[in-house]
Amino acid sequence: MDKRGISRKDFLKNSGLGLAGIAFMPSILQGQNSHLQKDQTTALGNSYVLKNVRLETGFEFEGEEVVATKTGLFSVEIENGKIKRISSKATGKEEIDAKGMLMLPSFRDMHIHLDKTLYAEKWRAVRRSGGIKGMIALEQKTLPDMLKNSTYKAEKLIELLQSHGTGFARSHVNIEPTSKLDSLKNLQIALANKKNSFGAELVAFPQHGLYNTDSLPYMKEAAKMDIDFIGGLDPTNVDGSIQKTMDTTIQLALDNNKGIDIHLHESGKSGLDTIEYLIGKVNENPVLKGKTFVSHAFALAALDKVKQETIAEQLAAA
Ligand SMILES: [Zn+2]
Known part of the structure; x- marks a missing residue:
C-alpha cells in the first residue's frame, strides 16, 4: 500500500480509535460555540467568513508510519450555506473567529x-425486562405515554446530535399495532421543523415482530409513505421463521422501491x-444491491476466521 496516499479511514484504523478520539474531540466545534456561531451567522446573513479555522493539510510520518495530521489556519468564505473559497489570507469581510478549532465534515449517525x-425528560434507569420479548411487552405499556410529546423530544435529540457535529441520521421508526403510524407521523413533523439544518432517512421498523404482533397491515401502509427502508427484527426469535418474515420484508421493499x-x-x-438467506435474495433481486443493510449482525462476530472471510466476500459482492 502507498502510505503517502493513505485514506483518513486507514489512518484512523492504524492509529487506534481511542487515540483518534482523544486527539480530535477537543477540537470539534462544541455545542456552546456552534450556538454562538449560529447567532452570529444569522446576524451576518447569507455571506460571511470564518477566520482562524483549522484544516488538515496532510500527514506527519515517522518513517512509513502516520503519527499525526498537519494542520494550518485558514479563512473559509461561506455563501448561501456553501463553502465558496478557502484562503490563507484575511478577506476583509465580516468575520467570525473560529479560534483555531478544527473544521470537519459533519457526522452521519447511521442507526x-x-x-x-x-x-429531554427526567432521567430514569434502564428497566430490565427479560430479553427481546420482555422489551416488546414493556414498550406496549410505555409507548402510548411516550408518543404524547415525541415530536418535541425528537427535536431536542436532533439538537443534541447537532451540538456534537452530526448533521444527518438514518432513524428507525416504530411501526406496530400500539403506535400504529403515529410514531412515524410525529417524527416527520420534527424532521420537517429541522429540515433546513438536519437531514434524515427513515426505516419503517416492525419493532414488535412482523407476525409476533399483527404489524404487517401497518407496515404495508408505512411502505407507501415517505420512508426509505423496510426494517425488520430477529425473524427466528420473534416471529419463529426466517423465510416467512424475510420474504415479506423483501417483497415490501421490492413492491415499494425501498x-x-x-x-x-x-x-x-x-x-x-x-444473513445468508438475505445475501441469496439480494443476489436474486439485484435492484436491492447497495441499499440492503444488516444492523447489529452479532452473528458475524462469533464466526471462525475462515467463515468470517467467506461471508465478508459474499456480503461485499451482494
Ligand atoms: Zn435499533
Missing part, C-alpha cells in the same frame, strides 16, 4: 431511533442463516 427517546435495514441480534446459527 438511531429518534422517534422513541426519553431525552431499501432494507434489519435489526439482527440473533448471534447463533439462526443469525448466520438469516
Whole structure:
C-alpha cells in the first residue's frame, strides 16, 4: 500500500480509535460555540467568513508510519450555506473567529431511533425486562405515554446530535399495532421543523415482530409513505421463521422501491442463516444491491476466521 496516499479511514484504523478520539474531540466545534456561531451567522446573513479555522493539510510520518495530521489556519468564505473559497489570507469581510478549532465534515449517525427517546425528560434507569420479548411487552405499556410529546423530544435529540457535529441520521421508526403510524407521523413533523439544518432517512421498523404482533397491515401502509427502508427484527426469535418474515420484508421493499435495514441480534446459527438467506435474495433481486443493510449482525462476530472471510466476500459482492 502507498502510505503517502493513505485514506483518513486507514489512518484512523492504524492509529487506534481511542487515540483518534482523544486527539480530535477537543477540537470539534462544541455545542456552546456552534450556538454562538449560529447567532452570529444569522446576524451576518447569507455571506460571511470564518477566520482562524483549522484544516488538515496532510500527514506527519515517522518513517512509513502516520503519527499525526498537519494542520494550518485558514479563512473559509461561506455563501448561501456553501463553502465558496478557502484562503490563507484575511478577506476583509465580516468575520467570525473560529479560534483555531478544527473544521470537519459533519457526522452521519447511521442507526438511531429518534422517534422513541426519553431525552429531554427526567432521567430514569434502564428497566430490565427479560430479553427481546420482555422489551416488546414493556414498550406496549410505555409507548402510548411516550408518543404524547415525541415530536418535541425528537427535536431536542436532533439538537443534541447537532451540538456534537452530526448533521444527518438514518432513524428507525416504530411501526406496530400500539403506535400504529403515529410514531412515524410525529417524527416527520420534527424532521420537517429541522429540515433546513438536519437531514434524515427513515426505516419503517416492525419493532414488535412482523407476525409476533399483527404489524404487517401497518407496515404495508408505512411502505407507501415517505420512508426509505423496510426494517425488520430477529425473524427466528420473534416471529419463529426466517423465510416467512424475510420474504415479506423483501417483497415490501421490492413492491415499494425501498431499501432494507434489519435489526439482527440473533448471534447463533439462526443469525448466520438469516444473513445468508438475505445475501441469496439480494443476489436474486439485484435492484436491492447497495441499499440492503444488516444492523447489529452479532452473528458475524462469533464466526471462525475462515467463515468470517467467506461471508465478508459474499456480503461485499451482494
Ligand atoms: Zn435499533
